[in-house]
Amino acid sequence: MKLLHTSDLHLGRQFNGISLEEDHAAVLDQIVEAVKANGVDALIIAGDVFDRASPPQSAVRQFTGFLQRIKTETDAAVAMIAGNHDSGDRIDLSAIAADRSRWLIRGAISAEEAPLLLSDPHGTVAISALPFAYEYAARECFESEAIDTPEDVLVAQVAAARAELPEGARWIIVAHAFVTGGSVSESERSLTRVGGIETVRASAFDGAHYVALGHLHRPQSVGAEHIRYSGSPLAFGFDEADSGKSMSLIEMDAAGQVSVEALPFKPVRRARVLRGKHAELLLSDPSRDFIKVVLTDDAPVIDGMKRLREVFPNACELIYARDEHPPEIKSVNGPPVEAAEPADVVRNFLTEVGLEDLSEDDEGVVDASLTRLRHREDAE
Template sequence: MRFLHTADLHLGRQFNGLSLEADHAAILDQIAAAALAHEVDALVIAGDVFDRAAPPASAVRQFNAFLSRIRAETGAAVVMIAGNHDSGDRIEAMSVMTDTARALIRGTVAAEEPPLILGDAAGPVAFSALPFAWEYAAREAFGDETLTSPEDVLRAQIGAARAALPDGARWVVVAHGTVAGASVSEAERPLARIGGVETVGAELFDGAHYVALGHLHRPQSAGRPEIRYAGAPLAFGFDEAGEEKSMSLVEIDGAGEVRIAPIPFRPIRGVRVVEGRHEDLLRLPPSEDFLRAVLTDEAPVIDAMRRLRAVFPNACDLCYAREARAPELKALGPVARGLDDPMAVIGGFLDQVRGERADAEELAAIAATLDGLRGGEEGA
């Protein structure tokens, strides 16, 4: 059995206000081409098809055309779930009037989880598609008020899916969440309330031969090689600059052993961070990539972004190296010296916002002001 695993398309998303429609079109073409070239039995999309619950009409049309192409040009079944960015009802509606022998599309949580059964020479392979669900929806679906965390929800879904498995079937689980030990990036929304724990343990998936995950944007395994995030096909933040994106080609043999081969995506525009003097950056080869420029110039450069966009039309962020020190390093000064020392706190603040320490005259003025405030408090 051979299938493609991808996730987190985020159709309709922009990059710093710039449209990604053409970028997504290229990615969807590459997925369709891979499905055809590798003659896959199924295409798995593990959630976050769209970037928001009410995506632009152009994104919906783009995805519908893609699904039509998969149906017409390949023999692949489609297994797809809603992610936390999607409207579950919108994704669920895509299952209406589909061929149930070639599609399992799940948008909303339910107490029963019948799988899609595909077969090869070794027997049946069961695909369980578990859509992302918030706790309140899962409590209603399962009639269980004790479901209070993402792990509780997924445990209930896994239990329902396991109960519906045919005897002897190899098992593929499709889910959307954060498995403990995986690496996150800036673009992902949290899946738990403030203060809550959103991670789930890999042991929840015991018995599955492959777990096709969505939500985290970096391709990676979590806990075990067969528990895998395909990652997003495009970089959505500068913290992902230079990372290679891929979809996963998965093969399961008759004994349930899994082989995973990443198929790299080739985006039409990359995400890059360049650093140097403004005049030197202007001499770099022109590029359509999304760009963050970190200037090492000591003095502010007049019209820096406008001039940079003459070479890099998709430059969308500019900062100066002197201002770009890691926030955690900036915070060390006042925290380490203690919040009970006002002089240290004010000095650390000036250091952070200006990039230089207060001089002797400024320190004397600060001390005089603090002495005046203390005197006022004592006299009150």
């Protein structure tokens, strides 16, 4: 059986204030074409369909049109859940016109987790779609005050789903969670409302042959090859500039073993970081990509961003390389170090902010100032 796993569309999102509607239209087209080209039996969308609970109408229309294309142009089943950015009620509305024998769309949490049952020449495949829910909703749903963490929520959902499995069925779980060990991006929202532990151990999914995850935006397997994030189809921040975006094409054999093939997305606009002298960058080939510029010029450039946008109209950020210094992190358990002399601290600070070495007159001013401070402390 072939599955196409994607997630975290975040329809309605912007990139630094720039609309992504055109970019989303392109990736939705690519998903439809991948379903058709690969003879996919089931399309999985693992949450965060929209970027917020009340998305713009343009995003709703865009997604409705996408689902209509999947329904009319392909024979694929669909399993889709709400993520932490979605309104569960809105996702449930998408199921009104769905073919219940082929589509499983879950927005709100439920104590009854009936799977979508599909079949191939090797038997039955059961897909359990477990929508994201906060702890308070899960406590009410499962009538248990012991649910205190996202892991507790998923453990209850998985147990409910396991109780509905046909004997001998190969099992696929669709969930939206932060599994321990996953690699994060800056654009992901915490799964807890007031802090606390948001991670879920991979063992929560024991028994599943494939776990289709949403929430983390980088494609990756966590804990085991069959527990996987497809990642988001678009980069939503410059920290993802080095992260290739893809859908996961999953092929499951008779024993439930899976192979994974990443199908790269071809974005209309990429997120890129460019580094160099301002004059050199102005000679680059024009591009509509989202650009973060790191200038290596020694002196500030007048109207630097304005002039760069003549070449890169979607340039979003401009910083100078000299301001990039990350804070130095010291080991708490490292060996003791001698206290630095105050004059050395001042000299090091001035060097760090890019000033030239101190002249003899400057040295005299520093020493005199420190002397006055010491006398003041002694007097007090």
